[in-house]
Amino acid sequence: MGDIAGCSCCSLVLCIIGFVTVAYYLLRWSWQCWHGFKVYMLSEIWQTDLRTFGQWAVVTGATSGIGRGYAEELAKRGLDIVLISRSEDKLRRVAKEIESKYKRQTRVIQTDFTEGHSIYPAIAQQLEGLEIGILVNNVGMNYTGTLANFLDVPDPDQRITQLINCNTLSITQMSRLVLPGMLEREKGLIINISSESASQPQPMQSMYSASKIFVTYFSRCLNAEYRSKGITVQCVAPLVVSTNMTYNISVNPLVKSAASFARDALNTVGYTTYTCGCLTHALQVNTTHNQFD
Ligand SMILES: NC(=O)c1ccc[n+]([C@@H]2O[C@H](COP(=O)([O-])OP(=O)(O)OC[C@H]3O[C@@H](n4cnc5c(N)ncnc54)[C@H](OP(=O)(O)O)[C@@H]3O)[C@@H](O)[C@H]2O)c1
Numbered sequence: 001m002g003d004i005a006g007c008s009c010c011s012l013v014l015c016i017i018g019f020v021t022v023a024y025y026l027l028r029w030s031w032q033c034w035h036g037f038k039v040y041m042l043s044e045i046w047q048t049d050l051r052t053f054g055q056w057a058v059v060t061g062a063t064s065g066i067g068r069g070y071a072e073e074l075a076k077r078g079l080d081i082v083l084i085s086r087s088e089d090k091l092r093r094v095a096k097e098i099e100s101k102y103k104r105q106t107r108v109i110q111t112d113f114t115e116g117h118s119i120y121p122a123i124a125q126q127l128e129g130l131e132i133g134i135l136v137n138n139v140g141m142n143y144t145g146t147l148a149n150f151l152d153v154p155d156p157d158q159r160i161t162q163l164i165n166c167n168t169l170s171i172t173q174m175s176r177l178v179l180p181g182m183l184e185r186e187k188g189l190i191i192n193i194s195s196e197s198a199s200q201p202q203p204m205q206s207m208y209s210a211s212k213i214f215v216t217y218f219s220r221c222l223n224a225e226y227r228s229k230g231i232t233v234q235c236v237a238p239l240v241v242s243t244n245m246t247y248n249i250s251v252n253p254l255v256k257s258a259a260s261f262a263r264d265a266l267n268t269v270g271y272t273t274y275t276c277g278c279l280t281h282a283l284q285v286n287t288t289h290n291q292f293d
Helices: 002-045 065-076 088-102 117-127 156-185 206-229 258-267 279-289
Strands: 056-060 080-085 106-110 132-137 188-193 231-236
Touching (some): 002 258, 002 279, 056 065, 056 156, 065 080, 065 088, 080 088, 080 117, 117 156, 132 156, 156 188, 156 206, 156 231, 188 206, 206 231
Parallel strands (some): 056 132, 132 188, 188 231
16 A cells, blocks of 8 residues: 555656656747747847947948948948948948948048057047947958868967957957947947857867857956946857858858848847847757757
8 A cells, every 4th residue: 555655656756847847848948939039030020220329330340241241231220330441442442332322421440450459549549539339340360261270270470369369359449449438328239240169169260269259258248247337238159151251152041141141130139139140040059059049
């Protein structure tokens, strides 16, 4: 008799554990689906009015790829654009195209972010007096087209410093330049472009993937520090986007064009402060890491 009672008590406990486990996973899954639906589908319909952040948007690495996508989309949504890149010719050409296509003002700043600290006083001077509502820290570089062990990186003496200057110093220094104005106006948006390659260590791209986790952590910390003061810091961690960096790989259901990536990623502003930027990338992340970012 006692054995039977003990046995049914055991079954009841197992049933409860099973029920709680299933309920937990169902709730988690439902929450992830709702989050993904909100960030990538509802955001298509109800977009944040980006003009409320301020008149000007500054985009680093703005003459091609994802940066150009952001510059064009921001102009389309009513902002004036400061474009920053290395090539004066490309800057003038893209600025002219934006002015005639979207009827917005533009300014260009020619600089090379691999040069380090010395470039920032001149950038600060050229940004002076502008009401900067949005900063897109997009500029970034990888090794010159190679996968390589750390010691086999071509021209390591220069490359190490250049990559750190371009991928990490640029983000911290540009944020330092625009944040005081944003704090004064109690509003602002900083978008930092990280990479999915920051989600786990990527051997053969050690410095690139380490520099991108720096971007992710820096963004999340900055957002925690300044969100109560009206500043949003969003980290965008794309998978593959067809650009010069990815040898203009053909666009397909997994690979986005830069223009459509920037459009989708900008829709997520106001919905999330950490995102891979678009639904197709979110589905890929979800399949590999079981989460919707
Ligand atoms: N494409 C992807 O699949 C992918 C995936 C994840 C993350 N990302 C990240 O997204 C960002 C943009 O990548 P992308 O693929 O769009 O690159 P991209 O097509 O190579 O464009 C880079 C842009 O930055 C400018 N630039 C490059 N080096 C510069 C420097 N030292 N100083 C100033 N400007 C410089 C380039 O113009 P100039 O040559 O005229 O200077 C160009 O406008 C990077 O941070 C990258 O790590 C890209």
